[in-house]
Amino acid sequence: GESVGLHLPTLSVQEGDNSIINCAYSNSASDYFIWYKQESGKGPQFIIDIRSNMDKRQGQRVTVLLNKTVKHLSLQIAATQPGDSAVYFCAENFPSGSARQLTFGSGTQLTVLP
């Protein structure tokens, strides 16, 4: 299954299928991107990150793709499991004065169906 982030904030997939969650970012100065998973009643948890000098990074069952030309990120989850049900956020990180700031996207609710 696939979402378009802001336009489809919920995504339902069958257990065992692959999931694709999409995200558009806005700041051209962003040079670091993170995907977070937030389960109900908990804080966001780091899943995977990618720097702007890369276009793909793989983790365990997850892959992040970055297209800087169109300012687009995607998170692919292979063989989706019930424990993957959560809200997924992309976040862009950029320098802000002497600090670095993290701006979150609106989130996509992933529901895994048995």
Next chain:
Amino acid sequence: DTAVSQTPKYLVTQMGNDKSIKCEQNLGHDTMYWYKQDSKKFLKIMFSYNNKELIINETVPNRFSPKSPDKAHLNLHINSLELGDSAVYFCASSPYPRGQSHEQYFGPGTRLTVT
């Protein structure tokens, strides 16, 4: 061991009251943050402190005042609470500017309900 902890987890209070939320991190990080998450799950940064110094202060009413007694703690005090302050508040920490990672580690959140 809990990396980023917040107290209390739930806070129910009446309009006009003053309340505080506490945050502690045991990761040795230099930078700490406060975020507000609204009912639509939108997460927005409020403040950032680096080594007890305020470095990010987004457009937040001045009823909100962060205080960092040391680099492991960042508390949030809210005066004259309003209904619109109801949200989940998350504390986070980051090793920035030390190290290569800009990852932020989040606490479990404090659900504030103003009645």
